[in-house]
Amino acid sequence: MKARTLVDSFHCAARGLYHVLRTQRNMRVHFIIAMAILLLAIRLRLARLEFALLFFAIALVLALEIINTAVEALVDIVAPAYHPLAGVAKDVAAGAVLISALNAIGLGYILFGERLGTYLARGIIRGQALPTTLLVAGSITVILGVLLARLAVSRCRAGNAFLPSGHAAVAAFLTILVAYISRNNPHTTALACLLSFLVIESRLEARFSTAWGVISGLLLGGTLGFLAIHLAF
Known part of the structure; x- marks a missing residue:
């Protein structure tokens, strides 16, 4: 249905945005990360131009994620049965989102890298170098x-439900390591903790x-994390 007024257009746009947020997990993850990045930018006091670049990168990722969802819906309507070109269309749209995300990561490194390193050295680890060896080895x-x-679990025939999650274990280890050096x-x-929660939720x-x-993955990663910190410090 065609929007009659400008207000109707805004309502349609808001409804579309709500649909993407409700149905697309990646969009919700993008929103949470964008909020965290903006809070970090405020904390590090970026300049106005740097804020503008950051806003553009965030908007580009969100906009392309919305377009990707629209392309997927349109392809499903046009080609309800499997067709190779339908898969190509979806993959190409997803590739556009990936490029925008890589662009945002690169921009984030340029904007936050040096500032965050100085901030960590001054306020978190008291001028000491980040324990890279502990990070990699751990x-x-x-x-x-x-x-x-x-x-061990598979041999005990306890079932796949009890297989420890590697992602959860690594997330727990890294969270404990960061918590210790940033105490x-x-x-x-x-x-x-927020990033670990996103990993586990996904x-x-x-x-x-x-x-x-x-x-079980959290317990395993947490135990090894405490052990590694005890041995290293």
Whole structure:
């Protein structure tokens, strides 16, 4: 139905945006990340031009995600049965979203990289270097531990529901590591917890992991995280 007035056009646009938010998990993730990034930008006091670039990058990602959803809906209407070209159309639209996301990541590195490094060195780790060795070695240890735990669970025939989630384990380890080195700054710890929650939520919503698998992964990653910190510090 064609919008009659400008107000009707805004209502249609709002309804479309609400539909994307309600049906597309990626859009909800983009929104949460955008909010966190904007709060970080406020905290780091970006200049006006830098804010403008950040707004443009965020808007580009959101707009292309909306267009991608529209393309998917249109393709499903035109080609309800499987057709190779329908898959190509959806993949190309998704590729556009990917390029915009990579552009946003690159811009974020340019805007936040140096500032965040200075901020961390001054307020979080007291001028010490980030423990890269602990980060890499600990992450590899967690991944190996997950593989061993999954093997043990499968041999015990406890069922796939209890297989530890590798994503949850790594997220728990990284969260604990960040929480320890940023113990003087709760904002960074909160951001790490938010990112871990997004990882876990995506695994559960996509049904790649079960609730028990996530819990066991969190326990495994958390235990190895505390152990690594105890050994390193």
